[in-house]
Amino acid sequence: MFQTIKGLFKLSRPLSTLTGVLAVGLGGYVAGTGAWDKIGLAALATLFVSAAANAWNDYRDIDIDRINQPQRPLPSGMVSPRAALVFSIVLAALSLGLAALISPAALAIAVASNILLYVYSVWLKSTVLLGNATVALISAMSPIFGGVAAGNPRPSLWLGAIIFVGILGREVLKTLADYDGDHAHQVRTIATAIGPRAARTVFFFLLGATAIVMLAPYLAGQYEPIYAWIVALGVFPVAVYVIIRVTRERSGPQLERLSQLLKYDFLIWFAAVLLGASV
Template identity: 35%
Template sequence: MRAYIEILRIPNLLLMGIGVIFGGFIALKTYMFSQDLGLAALSAALLTAAANVMNDIRDLEIDKINRPERPIPSGRISVRVAWTLYAILLSVGILLSGVVSIECFIIAILAAILSYIYNRWFKRTGIWGNMIVSSLVSLPFIYGATAVGRGGNLFIWSLSTAAFFATLGREILKGIADIKGDRAKGIRTVAVRYGRKVAGLLVLVFFVIAVMDSWLPIVYEPIGIKYVSFIIITDIGFLISGLRIFLKPDPLRALREKKVVLLWMLTAMLAYVSEVNIH
């Protein structure tokens, strides 16, 4: 049983489910939980679990050397059983999305396809893989909003777009931090293919786009002072981190900044959540 818990990566599933739920709350601007939102969160968690299982199947040969204690290379779960588990998780996840709505079903299919092609072809390709990962990180918010009938909500699209570019910048930032190992493994990150300076510039550019996007909600709806306060802190943080990497795209600095950026992502989330009314 422990092997199955390990391969599913429970903390990741919880984060994905929470992202969907908060996407629904933010779109509705109220903490109103519903059956559809719960099913969507469970569906997203199962699809994430399926992606995690496939990731371990695809990484088997690498993990035999680097992570031999993982469930598949250690022999605690066979490849055949892992594929069966993947199929079950994927099928149930997509089925639950269809119970919620046809729109959620389409998003679930899209997420499943993106996860598959990432693990199958794009995991070691650098920028294209980074873009797929960023898309998958930004989708839960739209998925949650769609589950509560607010898929076209501009506020949630602002959050999702900002999450995409912030994540894309951080993925490239991780490539700078891991440049030696990635080069040795043949992973074609931006830092490996074009150098750390180009990677540092792209990190700054994508962080700036995320910052600009965070102010779009003010254009089309009234925004509270709490949102503005949190987003100012967030944006200053992203700009400082981006500038630090642009000026000195050093692996040690990148290692530090990729952790700091998680804090700015948290304050960004607090900004959007601050617009949810408590009844």
């Protein structure tokens, strides 16, 4: 039993869900209304949505993960497929219950997010960019969800746009990291469809586009100069490092580590927003 609980905890990927939870809080913060009770509910609902999606995705990908990620709970035998499925459904239901306590608009976002994440694993994951764009869209909805919960979603739209482009780039990098397993199982991704070299070029383009979009709110006069300084000196150097390493690294584990590094780079950007947003 203890091993199963530990496996379910790992299956939810708590560190992976942290970024989405923080994005909800960030969207609520820039809203400037101070409705932290509802923002807290939205953050917890997002935690459950993300954990449910992670469990469902691993449930669907158990055969592929035996090649790409054999240490994960399902291929390693820590958790049974049935337990993972039930875990996912329960968490999704809890997320809807919490969102219903916020507002009808928040419930609509939670319903849409859950549906899109489940549809993604079944039909959209093995597509060229469409599945990646779906994941990026759901991620971009996190700060907007926070803004909706706070009662003022407009300031969070900047955040949503930046997260969409950045996550789309990271999703392309993840297809490079998973190339061997996806290729072996004939999974259609941008890396398997156009080849790793061309996919790297797409990744570089999207990372450059992220840099431009990230500076847009400052150039539009929405954020204070400290925002631009943190982005330029904290976020951009990590992105440049990742670009250099991606041109040299080829193995799945190496590229997966770089993908994780980009996730943590977003945390620096979050700090830039907290300090630079005019709330």
